[in-house]
Amino acid sequence: MPDGEHFRYEELVQFATDGRPFLEYRSQSWIVDDEGNHLRASHTESGYLRPAPDNGVEAVICNPMGIAELWLGTVTVTGIENARITGAMLNVTASNYVRTPTAPAIESGTRMYGIANGDLFHAFDMGLPGQAESSHAAIQLKRK
Numbered sequence: 001m002p003d004g005e006h007f008r009y010e011e012l013v014q015f016a017t018d019g020r021p022f023l024e025y026r027s028q029s030w031i032v033d034d035e036g037n038h039l040r041a042s043h044t045e046s047g048y049l050r051p052a053p054d055n056g057v058e059a060v061i062c063n064p065m066g067i068a069e070l071w072l073g074t075v076t077v078t079g080i081e082n083a084r085i086t087g088a089m090l091n092v093t094a095s096n097y098v099r100t101p102t103a104p105a106i107e108s109g110t111r112m113y114g115i116a117n118g119d120l121f122h123a124f125d126m127g128l129p130g131q132a133e134s135s136h137a138a139i140q141l142k143r144k
Helices: none
Strands: 009-016 023-032 038-052 056-063 067-081 084-099 108-116 119-127 134-141
Touching: 009 134, 056 084, 067 108
Parallel strands: none
Antiparallel strands: 009 023, 023 038, 038 056, 056 067, 067 084, 084 108, 108 119, 119 134
Protein backbone atom coordinates (compact mmCIF):
# COMPACT_ATOMS: atom_id res chain seq x y z
CA MET A 1 0.00 0.00 0.00
CA PRO A 2 1.58 3.30 -1.02
CA ASP A 3 0.49 5.36 2.00
CA GLY A 4 -0.26 2.59 4.46
CA GLU A 5 1.38 -0.12 6.46
CA HIS A 6 2.35 -3.31 4.61
CA PHE A 7 0.86 -6.52 5.92
CA ARG A 8 0.62 -10.23 5.12
CA TYR A 9 -2.76 -11.68 4.34
CA GLU A 10 -4.56 -14.70 2.97
CA GLU A 11 -7.50 -14.43 0.62
CA LEU A 12 -10.12 -16.94 -0.44
CA VAL A 13 -11.87 -16.13 -3.73
CA GLN A 14 -14.81 -18.23 -4.93
CA PHE A 15 -16.81 -18.15 -8.15
CA ALA A 16 -19.97 -20.21 -8.59
CA THR A 17 -22.75 -20.69 -11.11
CA ASP A 18 -26.16 -22.30 -11.04
CA GLY A 19 -26.28 -22.49 -14.84
CA ARG A 20 -27.85 -19.09 -15.47
CA PRO A 21 -25.78 -16.43 -17.30
CA PHE A 22 -23.96 -14.89 -14.33
CA LEU A 23 -21.22 -15.78 -11.88
CA GLU A 24 -21.57 -15.44 -8.14
CA TYR A 25 -18.41 -13.96 -6.57
CA ARG A 26 -17.20 -14.01 -2.98
CA SER A 27 -13.91 -12.90 -1.46
CA GLN A 28 -12.81 -13.24 2.14
CA SER A 29 -9.40 -12.25 3.57
CA TRP A 30 -7.49 -12.43 6.84
CA ILE A 31 -4.42 -10.72 8.25
CA VAL A 32 -1.85 -13.48 8.88
CA ASP A 33 1.48 -13.77 10.65
CA ASP A 34 4.73 -14.90 8.99
CA GLU A 35 3.70 -18.56 9.41
CA GLY A 36 0.30 -17.98 7.77
CA ASN A 37 -1.76 -18.20 10.97
CA HIS A 38 -4.94 -16.10 10.89
CA LEU A 39 -4.63 -13.13 13.24
CA ARG A 40 -7.96 -11.48 12.37
CA ALA A 41 -10.52 -11.12 9.61
CA SER A 42 -9.63 -8.37 7.14
CA HIS A 43 -12.18 -7.86 4.38
CA THR A 44 -15.06 -9.60 2.71
CA GLU A 45 -17.15 -8.77 -0.33
CA SER A 46 -19.61 -10.55 -2.57
CA GLY A 47 -21.53 -9.92 -5.75
CA TYR A 48 -22.37 -10.98 -9.25
CA LEU A 49 -20.71 -10.75 -12.67
CA ARG A 50 -22.88 -10.73 -15.79
CA PRO A 51 -21.96 -10.85 -19.46
CA ALA A 52 -22.61 -7.79 -21.64
CA PRO A 53 -22.31 -7.29 -25.42
CA ASP A 54 -18.87 -7.25 -27.12
CA ASN A 55 -17.09 -9.30 -24.42
CA GLY A 56 -18.35 -6.84 -21.82
CA VAL A 57 -18.80 -7.56 -18.15
CA GLU A 58 -21.08 -5.90 -15.59
CA ALA A 59 -20.38 -6.53 -11.92
CA VAL A 60 -22.17 -5.53 -8.73
CA ILE A 61 -20.08 -5.97 -5.58
CA CYS A 62 -21.10 -5.17 -1.98
CA ASN A 63 -19.12 -5.13 1.24
CA PRO A 64 -20.01 -4.79 4.92
CA MET A 65 -18.44 -1.31 5.14
CA GLY A 66 -21.69 -0.03 3.60
CA ILE A 67 -20.61 0.25 -0.03
CA ALA A 68 -22.27 -1.19 -3.14
CA GLU A 69 -20.14 -0.88 -6.28
CA LEU A 70 -21.00 -1.06 -10.00
CA TRP A 71 -18.08 -2.18 -12.19
CA LEU A 72 -18.02 -2.20 -16.02
CA GLY A 73 -15.35 -3.67 -18.26
CA THR A 74 -14.29 -6.39 -20.67
CA VAL A 75 -12.94 -9.90 -20.63
CA THR A 76 -10.26 -11.13 -23.03
CA VAL A 77 -9.39 -14.80 -23.53
CA THR A 78 -5.60 -15.16 -23.75
CA GLY A 79 -5.27 -18.94 -23.96
CA ILE A 80 -7.27 -22.00 -25.00
CA GLU A 81 -6.14 -25.64 -24.88
CA ASN A 82 -8.37 -28.59 -25.82
CA ALA A 83 -11.49 -26.36 -25.85
CA ARG A 84 -10.74 -25.19 -22.28
CA ILE A 85 -9.88 -21.60 -21.38
CA THR A 86 -6.40 -21.60 -19.84
CA GLY A 87 -5.84 -17.86 -19.80
CA ALA A 88 -8.09 -14.84 -19.52
CA MET A 89 -8.03 -11.25 -18.33
CA LEU A 90 -10.89 -9.23 -16.86
CA ASN A 91 -10.47 -5.45 -16.60
CA VAL A 92 -13.18 -3.43 -14.88
CA THR A 93 -13.54 0.19 -13.80
CA ALA A 94 -15.83 1.43 -11.05
CA SER A 95 -18.77 3.17 -12.64
CA ASN A 96 -20.69 4.07 -9.49
CA TYR A 97 -20.52 3.74 -5.71
CA VAL A 98 -23.55 3.77 -3.43
CA ARG A 99 -22.68 4.34 0.21
CA THR A 100 -24.49 4.34 3.51
CA PRO A 101 -24.05 7.61 5.50
CA THR A 102 -21.24 6.12 7.62
CA ALA A 103 -19.34 4.31 4.83
CA PRO A 104 -15.84 5.45 3.83
CA ALA A 105 -15.60 7.62 0.71
CA ILE A 106 -14.00 6.03 -2.34
CA GLU A 107 -13.91 8.04 -5.55
CA SER A 108 -12.50 5.66 -8.18
CA GLY A 109 -11.28 2.16 -8.75
CA THR A 110 -9.92 -0.27 -11.31
CA ARG A 111 -9.54 -4.01 -10.98
CA MET A 112 -7.75 -6.57 -13.09
CA TYR A 113 -8.24 -10.30 -12.70
CA GLY A 114 -6.11 -12.63 -14.81
CA ILE A 115 -5.73 -16.38 -15.14
CA ALA A 116 -2.26 -17.63 -16.10
CA ASN A 117 -0.60 -20.99 -15.47
CA GLY A 118 -3.54 -22.07 -13.30
CA ASP A 119 -3.20 -19.12 -10.90
CA LEU A 120 -5.50 -16.14 -10.44
CA PHE A 121 -3.85 -12.73 -10.41
CA HIS A 122 -5.64 -9.70 -9.00
CA ALA A 123 -4.64 -6.04 -8.98
CA PHE A 124 -6.82 -3.39 -7.36
CA ASP A 125 -6.19 0.35 -7.67
CA MET A 126 -8.29 2.78 -5.64
CA GLY A 127 -8.73 6.56 -5.48
CA LEU A 128 -9.67 8.26 -2.22
CA PRO A 129 -10.97 11.83 -1.91
CA GLY A 130 -8.23 14.31 -2.83
CA GLN A 131 -5.79 11.55 -3.85
CA ALA A 132 -4.80 10.11 -7.20
CA GLU A 133 -5.72 6.48 -7.82
CA SER A 134 -2.95 4.20 -6.57
CA SER A 135 -2.26 0.51 -5.99
CA HIS A 136 -4.27 -0.92 -3.12
CA ALA A 137 -3.42 -4.60 -3.61
CA ALA A 138 -1.65 -6.87 -6.08
CA ILE A 139 -1.80 -10.60 -5.41
CA GLN A 140 -1.33 -14.05 -6.89
CA LEU A 141 -3.80 -16.69 -5.71
CA LYS A 142 -3.18 -20.44 -5.91
CA ARG A 143 -5.99 -22.95 -6.52
CA LYS A 144 -6.70 -25.26 -3.58
